[in-house]
Amino acid sequence: MAMDGQNQAPRLAKPSWKDPRLLIGILLVLASVAAVVALVEGASRTVPMYAAKDALTVGQKVSAADFTIVQVQLGAVDGKYLAPADALAENAVAIRMVPKGELVSRSSIGAADALNRKPASFTIDEPLPQDIVVGSRVDVWVSLPDERNGFDPPQLMLPGVEVAALNVATGSLGAGRNTQLLVLVTDSQMPNFLGAVANRAKVSVVWNPGAGS
Structure with a gap:
């Protein structure tokens, strides 16, 4: 006995690459992956910075020879510290004490007339x-x-x-x-x-x- 066509279960249509919902889903996945990759790369990025080779005392004349270069992850505070790319004035002195091995902040180096x-x-x-x-x-x-x-x-x-x-x-x-x-x-x-x-x-x-x- 033949079954009435109205009682047959509807067949699921195969997804089409032209389906906008599928394209949107793929774009969301790709965007999420890209964001994670960028976050991981940003967190692992290191930059060269100056650290004090020996303790820098207030009033001490300083040059690049007084620093060692270290690779560090600084993130948002990158601009607060002295880097090898920064030029030092000929009369640069330490205006704040910097312990041996610590990163050299920009505010700790200045001219002699800045000493109080x-x-x-x-x-x-x-x-x-x-x-x-x-x-x-x-x-x-x-x-x-x-x-x-x-x-x-x-x-x-x-x-x-x-x-x-x-x-x-x-x-x-x-x-x-x-x-x-x-x-x-x-x-x-x-x-x-x-x-x-x-x-x-x-x-x-x-x-x-x-x-x-």
Whole structure:
């Protein structure tokens, strides 16, 4: 018995390459793949940048010989750091301390007239805490000589200054040690501090990790 043609199930039509829905689907897949590829390539892209070969201290004259070239992934902060393609001025100096091995930011290199702090030297006899290194922040206390061959109570003369350099020396026959420090001092602080050092004031240094943060 023949079945009524109206009761037959409809046959699915074969997809055609001319079907706009198929073309749109293919374009969406291709766009998604391209976006993923671009994202992966961008994330893995490295660029050459300058890093400090040794620690750069404030006021130090710098040239390309003071840097090493490293390949890094910087992304959005690319323009904030110094690259081998950047030209350095002949009188370029470090206006901020850059630790050894760290990337050199553009803002850390400038001209000598951009310096707002200058190194001042003094010597202390007492041992320094191990935490005090180049780049540390310290409070410098000064005790001025009194009229009885003693010293006045200490006063905080240089709060939160940065250590630019330090050198520990041992006395003859190993008797006694002293440390020579260079700290970065503003022009307004310099006269009083140099006067105290010239008058053989007793200088003490206290580590101040919270300064400059």
